[in-house]
Amino acid sequence: xxxxxxxxxxxxxxxxxxxxxxxxxxxxxxxxxxxxxxxxxxxxxxxxxxxxxxxxxxxxxxxxxxxxxxxxxxxxxxxxxxxxxxxxxxxxxxxxxxxxxxxxxxxxxxxxx
Amino acid sequence: xxxxxxxxxxxxxxxxxxxxxxxxxxxxxxxxxxxxxxxxxxxxxxxxxxxxxxxxxxxxxxxxxxxxxxxxxxxxxxxxxxxxxxxxxxxxxxxxxxxxxxxxxxxxxxx
Numbered sequence: 001x002x003x004x005x006x007x008x009x010x011x012x013x014x015x016x017x018x019x020x021x022x023x024x025x026x027x028x029x030x031x032x033x034x035x036x037x038x039x040x041x042x043x044x045x046x047x048x049x050x051x052x053x054x055x056x057x058x059x060x061x062x063x064x065x066x067x068x069x070x071x072x073x074x075x076x077x078x079x080x081x082x083x084x085x086x087x088x089x090x091x092x093x094x095x096x097x098x099x100x101x102x103x104x105x106x107x108x109x110x111x112x113x
Numbered sequence: 114x115x116x117x118x119x120x121x122x123x124x125x126x127x128x129x130x131x132x133x134x135x136x137x138x139x140x141x142x143x144x145x146x147x148x149x150x151x152x153x154x155x156x157x158x159x160x161x162x163x164x165x166x167x168x169x170x171x172x173x174x175x176x177x178x179x180x181x182x183x184x185x186x187x188x189x190x191x192x193x194x195x196x197x198x199x200x201x202x203x204x205x206x207x208x209x210x211x212x213x214x215x216x217x218x219x220x221x222x223x224x
Contacts, residue, residue: 041199043157043214056211090156097210101147104156 003027004105006091011110013081020077021108023091031055032074033092033102034066043090049074050097081112116140117204119215128224132189136202136215139183145205146178146185151217152198160200161187192222 004025013019025032033056034046048056049068063079074091088107094100117138126132134148145164149157161176163169163185169176175188185204189196202215 040216041151042216043201045211045213048211058211098145098205101159101162102212104158107156 004091004093004103006089006105006108008108009106011108012113013111014113015081015083017081018077018079019081019110020075021089021091021110023074023076023105025072025091025093025103025105027093027095027103029093029103030071030096031094031100032068032071033094034074034076035090035092035104037088037090037107039087047074047076048097055097081110083112086110086112116213117202117215119200119202119218121216122219123221124218125221125223126192128192128194128222130192132192132196132220132222134187134189134200134202134218134220135184136186136204137184138202138204138213140204140206141180141183143180143183143204143206146176147203147205147212148174148176148185148187149201149203149214150198151201157201189220194222194224196220197222 007022031050033048037043046060047066052068065077068074090107091105092102094102148161151157163176163178173190177186199217199219201217203212
């Protein structure tokens with residue numbers, strides 16, 4: 001069974017569209033994260049949630065809106081997609097905040113045309 | 114100034130040799146240090162975590178931490194072709210509640 005799963009795995013869309021990426025973890029963890037990995041492989045945190053509460057909100061355009069309906073799910077909605085949004089988006093989870101091992105999902109490869 | 118720095122490589126090491134990967138960080142308050150391995154097209158997976166100065170060994174992998182010099186390293190003994198991947202150093206910081214990743218070092222083990 002996949003511990004952290006994401007859908008879709010690939011997403012190709014036009015500029016200006018709105019899209020969502022879903023993430024689920026079955027590890028019973030309290031904390032979930034969204035990361036963006038650009039073409040140079042730099043992995044940067046975007047958001048984290050702890051028990052459905054937003055904890056970290058890095059300098060991310062407000063076109064990106066995370067939603068956590070429960071602590072096992074963290075979705076990412078992106079409005080008005082731009083070319084620069086093309087990247088791999090990883091969801092991750094950890095037992096709790098702080099000094100904890102993070103487990104990553106398989107990634108969603110987003111290409112904006 | 115980057116918070117976590119790694120040599121991007123590529124680093125080429127003959128099979129069976131020791132691969133040495135280095136990472137420096139800028140925040141003296143950092144408490145927790147992690148090495149993740151990422152194969153091409155895959156997600157990062159944790160190899161080692163280290164929290165106190167000194168060495169920590171796990172199989173062929175040894176993590177070394179020196180907080181005074183603000184560096185953490187990963188040694189891979191008896192390198193195998195399957196070790197070829199990008200290795201990401203990640204640093205947590207007390208009170209910051211986030212991991213900051215380095216840009217990764219691409220390691221190639223030459224058979």
